[in-house]
Amino acid sequence: xxxxxxxxxxxxxxxxxxxxxxxxxxxxxxxxxxxxxxxxxxxxxxxxxxxxxxxxxxxxxxxxxxxxxxxxxxxxxxxxxxxxxxxxxxxxxxxxxxxxxxxxxxxxxxxxxxxxxxxxxxxxxxxxxxxxxxxxxxxxxxxxxxxxxxxxxxxxxxxxxxxxxxxxxxxxxxxxxxxxxxxxxxxxxxxxxxxxxxxxxxxxxxxxxxxxxxxxxxxxxxxxxxxxxxxxxxxxxxxxxxxxxxxxxxxxxx
Amino acid sequence: xxxxxxxxxxxxxxxxxxxxxxxxxxxxxxxxxxxxxxxxxxxxxxxxxxxxxxxxxxxxxxxxxxxxxxxxxxxxxxxxxxxxxxxxxxxxxxxxxxxxxxxxxxxxxxxxxxxxxxxxxxxxxxxxxxxxxxxxxxxxxxxxxxxxxxxxxxxxxxxxxxxxxxxxxxxxxxxxxxxxxxxxxxxxxxxxxxxxxxxxxxxxxxxxxxxxxxxxxxxxxxxxxxxxxxxxxxxxxxxxxxxxxxxxxxxxxxxxxxxxxxxxxxxxxxxxxxxxxxxxxxxxxxxxxxxxxxxxxxxxxxxxxxxxxxxxxxxxxxxxxxxxxxxxxxxxxxxxxxxxxxxxxxxxxxxxxxxxxxxxxxxxxxxxxx
Numbered sequence: 211x212x213x214x215x216x217x218x219x220x221x222x223x224x225x226x227x228x229x230x231x232x233x234x235x236x237x238x239x240x241x242x243x244x245x246x247x248x249x250x251x252x253x254x255x256x257x258x259x260x261x262x263x264x265x266x267x268x269x270x271x272x273x274x275x276x277x278x279x280x281x282x283x284x285x286x287x288x289x290x291x292x293x294x295x296x297x298x299x300x301x302x303x304x305x306x307x308x309x310x311x312x313x314x315x316x317x318x319x320x321x322x323x324x325x326x327x328x329x330x331x332x333x334x335x336x337x338x339x340x341x342x343x344x345x346x347x348x349x350x351x352x353x354x355x356x357x358x359x360x361x362x363x364x365x366x367x368x369x370x371x372x373x374x375x376x377x378x379x380x381x382x383x384x385x386x387x388x389x390x391x392x393x394x395x396x397x398x399x400x401x402x403x404x405x406x407x408x409x410x411x412x413x414x415x416x417x418x419x420x421x422x423x424x425x426x427x428x429x430x431x432x433x434x435x436x437x438x439x440x441x442x443x444x445x446x447x448x449x450x451x452x453x454x455x456x457x458x459x460x461x462x463x464x
Numbered sequence: 465x466x467x468x469x470x471x472x473x474x475x476x477x478x479x480x481x482x483x484x485x486x487x488x489x490x491x492x493x494x495x496x497x498x499x500x501x502x503x504x505x506x507x508x509x510x511x512x513x514x515x516x517x518x519x520x521x522x523x524x525x526x527x528x529x530x531x532x533x534x535x536x537x538x539x540x541x542x543x544x545x546x547x548x549x550x551x552x553x554x555x556x557x558x559x560x561x562x563x564x565x566x567x568x569x570x571x572x573x574x575x576x577x578x579x580x581x582x583x584x585x586x587x588x589x590x591x592x593x594x595x596x597x598x599x600x601x602x603x604x605x606x607x608x609x610x611x612x613x614x615x616x617x618x619x620x621x622x623x624x625x626x627x628x629x630x631x632x633x634x635x636x637x638x639x640x641x642x643x644x645x646x647x648x649x650x651x652x653x654x655x656x657x658x659x660x661x662x663x664x665x666x667x668x669x670x671x672x673x674x675x676x677x678x679x680x681x682x683x684x685x686x687x688x689x690x691x692x693x694x695x696x697x698x699x700x701x702x703x704x705x706x707x708x709x710x711x712x713x714x715x716x717x718x719x720x721x722x723x724x725x726x727x728x729x730x731x732x733x734x735x736x737x738x739x740x741x742x743x744x745x746x747x748x749x750x751x752x753x754x755x756x757x758x759x760x761x762x763x764x765x766x767x768x769x770x771x772x773x774x775x776x777x778x779x780x781x782x783x784x785x786x787x788x789x790x791x792x793x794x795x796x797x798x799x800x801x802x803x804x805x806x807x808x809x810x811x812x813x814x815x816x817x818x819x820x821x822x823x824x825x826x827x828x829x830x831x832x833x834x
Contacts, residue, residue, distance in 0.1 A: 229534020231534075231536075231821040231822060254828055281829060281830070294830075313714070313717075366531060368531070418535070419530055419531060
């Protein structure tokens with residue numbers, strides 16, 4: 211079981227809610243994924259309306275909402291958005307996203323660190339979306355975030371784990387759960403992240419934009435389970451080609 | 465500090481046009497094969513040589529749009545606040561010399577219009593005025609913003625170009641985006657179409673997006689009015705402008721609109737015709753140039769065109785638009801700026817979008833975030 215703050219999760223597949231062709235299809239896919247933590251963009255929902263189309267479709271006993279601050283550009287805006295969502299959605303969980311760059315949606319490390327520190331002080335369970343920066347992860351851990359969410363590749367790119375080397379360092383060093391977010395475009399990418407030792411993955415575009423989102427959600431569910439199982443079973447070591455020195459170093463023994 | 469004018473002044477209209485028309489099938493194929501597209505690729509994609517490859521462009525455009533924006537489309541509604549105008553523009557029904565009844569909405573009238581627009585579900589609104597600084601200057605616009613701020617997630621304006629500090633004031637009052645179309649990047653033709661009024665200052669208009677970028681606006685919308693000059697050259701300069709702005713004001717989002725000259729009170733026949741296939745080619749070329757730029761289509765276009773273009777690259781549309789101040793609820797019969805083509809009610813448009821597998825997004829911002 212994965213534990214973040216006071217919650218335990220039997221599924222290590224977290225999902226997003228954007229880009230689906232309808233809210234009903236979104237719900238069907240999320241239920242098929244068996245995901246228990248679903249991130250929702252505050253900018254897309256009317257937090258004051260309990261009958262908001264997206265929120266209404268996310269009302270399910272298994273689904274925990276993870277409001278995200280996508281769209282904010284500064285720490286100040288992020289703190290404000292988080293407070294608004296805590297009040298309206300009655301959750302102190304927040305996926306902290308600060309990207310001043312609207313094109314690639316790359317997270318701002320300085321604003322994110324500042325906002326995380328402030329939000330932790332205000333009692334939030336903070337899950338920051340960040341670049342795969344091992345030092346930043348440790349700094350965030352020090353200010354009290356409950357997990358880190360480094361990106362695998364640019365958001366929405368479906369390119370897989372382009373940041374593998376840095377993710378491995380982060381996973382190796384982290385004292386909080388590491389959730390690989392952004393860039394995961396195929397179930398094989400998700401399985402690979404889990405094999406590396408990630409605690410969970412967050413997937414949105416790859417499911418929402420596939421031809422059959424419900425089937426793809428199931429495929430991701432199985433891939434994440436398989437990847438985690440493989441990690442726990444310890445992968446067999448990679449056998450490297452036998453070394454053949456041009457001048458044998460041990461020939462003197464003969 | 466560098467501004468777009470300094471970039472623009474290094475280009476020559478005629479040579480630019482020629483460089484588009486000399487593009488060959490080979491250039492087009494190379495552009496289609498590239499994973500990233502630069503401005504030379506863009507020239508190839510809008511050139512006559514690309515016409516036989518329209519289907520391929522459309523397929524690519526659809527794929528890229530779906531990857532970046534998913535199966536969604538945003539809805540917005542324009543609201544005309546005033547048809548007062550001190551400019552002469554040869555193509556516009558609001559032009560100063562047109563003897564039409566003038567109206568500027570009062571606070572009560574604005575709220576009445578807003579109530580109608582809200583009843584249709586809109587959360588993104590576009591406020592439009594003519595250019596009449598004394599009647600609808602920055603104070604009037606600021607008052608309108610403050611009046612309606614709490615009712616919309618996202619407020620955009622399309623008004624006269626303003627100064628940087630004026631934009632800063634409006635951003636403080638909740639302004640999210642500004643649309644400012646150059647109309648044409650052909651300096652001489654621009655002058656012919658804008659012989660009188662503040663709008664006749666080509667350079668002031670050209671540098672408006674720079675002032676907006678410096679003011680820290682969230683989104684800038686660019687475009688030209690197709691029909692005034694050659695659409696290919698105008699579109700190249702729009703793309704050049706876009707690329708310059710993206711690199712200079714990297715925190716700002718951008719959108720492109722594609723208005724074609726429509727009938728209006730006063731009547732100017734398009735000098736250059738832009739056909740439906742031309743417009744599809746251009747929309748696809750912009751999507752290939754930039755995966756992330758928002759592409760918008762208004763009710764100027766026909767039902768058939770809009771039904772089909774929403775799946776080829778467009779990311780936001782309006783519906784049921786009125787182009788006269790008070791047109792929704794206050795004075796529905798007053799004279800419009802131009803005639804709209806797609807007159808279907810909002811409900812019919814959203815049903816059409818849903819039938820095409822698109823989720824209709826009404827809200828994509830929060831008005832109280834910075």
